[in-house]
Amino acid sequence: MSQDKKLDHQCVICGEFYHSCDLCKEIQMYTPWRSLCDNSRHFQVYQIIAMLRGNVMNTAEAKDSLNHIGITVDEIKTFIPAVQEILLPIMEEKPKSNVEVIFVEEDDESDEEI
Numbered sequence: 001m002s003q004d005k006k007l008d009h010q011c012v013i014c015g016e017f018y019h020s021c022d023l024c025k026e027i028q029m030y031t032p033w034r035s036l037c038d039n040s041r042h043f044q045v046y047q048i049i050a051m052l053r054g055n056v057m058n059t060a061e062a063k064d065s066l067n068h069i070g071i072t073v074d075e076i077k078t079f080i081p082a083v084q085e086i087l088l089p090i091m092e093e094k095p096k097s098n099v100e101v102i103f104v105e106e107d108d109e110s111d112e113e114i
Helices: 040-053 059-068 081-092
Strands: none
Touching: 040 059, 040 081, 059 081
């Protein structure tokens, strides 16, 4: 980045300041995520949070998505507090077992001879 570019945006995920020219003619392809986040991975985190809040995705799906893009608990701890409050409980949640245990009481009369 050249010295004349000012840090004019703040990432909504990590809080870092960065430069982005929203309407810059120098950029061949406009990337709208640059107005919200400093990198595409953080924009993916932003989308996961939006889907969680909109009940489009549940916490298990969110955890899978975060793991898929390589987001770790250590990285989440570098995010702004509001994002940490949403994501840390999801990432630290123990997986639930899909096995259902059914207990059946035996009938004492079944042991009697007929």
